[in-house]
Amino acid sequence: MKANGINYDSSVSLQTIEKDLATKKSSFSSDLQIKIEQLQDADYVYLSDSGDVYSSKRGYLGKADKIEENNISDTSSSLQNSTITPLSQSNPTVSEIFGGTTGAFERRQLGSSGFNGIISNVTLPTISNVTVNEQPWVYYGFENSVGALEGGYAYQTGSGIWLPYIKNVASGYLYADSAYAKSSGTTVNNFKFYIQLASGQTYYTAYLVEVGATNTVVRFASTPWTSISDLSVKRVTSIGQNNFNGSDILTKSMNQKWDSVQVSKYNSGGIYTSWSAFIxxxxxxxxxxxxxxxxxxxxxxxSNGYVSLYL
Structure with missing residues (x-):
């Protein structure tokens, strides 16, 4: 109205203004009439300080939940998949976890940024109460939409030792020689898993290495990848069991630790960076x-950087 050169007191009702305009013969009165009708037809919603919600057309609508400002996250990331995140992340059921029915585990993972190497000082857990059809594991992994690969240590329930292994889709589990076996509680320094393209090859090869004076390759395996620019990387401590229901694993895995974890990316020139530098x-x-x-x-x-798995 002010844009049309008409000044009205804010306390005056739309009905009064509409009646006044009806007596005026001007070029702008018809436009204002339409706008006033739109305003009169609108549905206004009011939220009181106590959380009560009212509608100008529908009356009382109910009570709104209050969300503290410091709990509101960045919508650009939380809604990137156009989905609403459930409240189960802190305590999900096995059916709400990818791979959840394969056993109990702690999984830490970085996104699909082309990771091609991971190294750490890994402390193997102490295992007790070993139960049939349950097996502890400590391993690294790479994956994308094409496939997945893991490499680490598998607990041998018969002998009580840990053997290095790589698992790929084509060959299944590939174990290292028993000369590389470790006992529970051992810390394997500079234990490394990386992917590299050999000269003249199309598919990348994965290498599991104990980095020392000789940089011993304890196991290597083929991979499903001709490109690794979108690989994610993870580290996992677990007790495997088929059809885990969330409460039926009896084996205990105590005091496993990843220390000084570093990762490399395919375009980093072989430079390794602390895991904590990434989200x-x-x-x-x-x-x-x-x-x-x-x-x-x-x-x-x-507890103090160590992870234990038990119910």
Whole structure:
């Protein structure tokens, strides 16, 4: 109205203004009439300080939940998949976790930025109460939409030793020679898993290495990748069991630790950077959690950097 050169007191009702305009013969009165009708037809919603919600047309609508300002996250990241994140991340069921029915585990994962190497000082856990059809594991992994690969240590329930291994789709589990076996509680310094393209080859090869005076390759295997620019990397401590229901694993895995964890990317020139320099990946999609997650919170216990798995 002010744009049309008409000044009205804010306390005057729309009905009064509409009646006044009806007596005026001007070029702008018809436009204002339309706008006033639109305003009169609008539905206004009012939120009181106590959380009561009212509508100008529908009356009382109910009570709104209050969300503290410091709990509001960046919508650009939380809504990137146009989905609403459930409240189950801190305590999900096995069916809400990708890979959840394969056993109890702590999984830490970085996103699909082309990681091609990971190294750390890994302390192997002490295992007790070993139960049939349950097997502890400590391993690294790479994955993308093409496939997945893991390499680390597998607990041998018969002998009580840890053997290095690589698992790929084509060959399954490939174990290292028993000369590289370790006992529970051992810390393997500079234990490395990386992917490299050999000269003249199309597919990358994965290498599991104990970095020392001789940089011993304890196991190597083929990979499904001709390109690794979108690989993610993870590290996992777990007790495997088929059809895990969230409470039926009896084996205990105590005091596993990853220390001085570093990762490299395909375009880094072989330079390794601290894991903590990157933001861990966690995503809700396909009605389950991917990436960093505990399976389940009742099994995963942490103390002074160590991780134990038991119920």
């Amino acid at each position: 861990e990946y966690s995503e809700w999609k396909n009605n389950m959690w991917y990436g960093t997650i505990d399976c389940t919170s009742s099994y995963v216990h942490r």
